[in-house]
Amino acid sequence: MSRFGEFFARGRSALLAGQATYDRPPAEGSRRWGAAAVLRPSGAVLDRLVELAGELRPVVGPGHWVHGPDALHVTLRSLEPYREDVTDRRVYGAALEEAMRGLPPVRVELRGVAGHHGGVLVWATPADETLATLQKRFAHALGEKGAFESWTRDIWYVSLVHFAAPVVRPEAIVGWCEERADLTVGVAELSRAEIVRAVHTGGGVRLVTLERAECGP
Template structure:
């Protein structure tokens, strides 16, 4: 949503607006299913890659951008081409970086199943001098119609 801030007060006006936008966008989308497709590597982390099973996650991103309006400036015009979860954050160079590159490359394409998400969280990350720690600033239930319900109501089947 924004550039990193080392301190975010609980009554921060921007965070309150982000929470409202998240609740409003989440009410328009049902649960999100992602296919877990393998691993990738960045200079800062090992990531689990995912692919959307249907347009729900893209719809959530669109609705969130609408609800954020001017507060959505940080990702305005950004088209996400990867969905992921960080598995490992690096605090320095790995002992054998080439071995890690080869290990992740061998796992680039894996069928790791799927995940179903029924909530969206607004999260801030901090480094606590040992590892990354997340703090939840807000949570909203994905309570809108599911992709299957939208297909049935429009007369389309999958």
């Protein structure tokens, strides 16, 4: 079974077993939704992701965080617990700029929709070694500042929805994902990385850019 297939099967089982988990609005010091380095899709790929999230809204029901264009992203690395004042933003930005320097755009194929205990996502498969190289270079440039997230990410995705209320129709969510398990969204070419912080909007989150870095010379 492929890595995506294993993830899909585990997520399906968790949802049908009533094991969903729920996000809450970020609070000072919480480990979720702190400052992060992300890559944001754009163009036709972003439009398709927004469309998919919109299709999913009536399936998951009310109270959940259905993401729009200001929240859809691939996380490169989480950097710290949630804080309204990100005091190290320039340190993070300098490390990101160093890591991006000289690299070509990151290319990922977005294909396959899966539910899991915390929401619904689109699987992202790197087209080459650029994303892994960026990940290693960013970790090196961060040094001790990167200790908050000490593991190495080995799966990549774009979240369409985070559950933020009881999941009352898990079978419908699983069925919707099964119909799209092999859906091709497109190849995202990600030429810019950002340091962002999350802002709770009342009905979800949006990501505010603090620093940015472009690939290339």
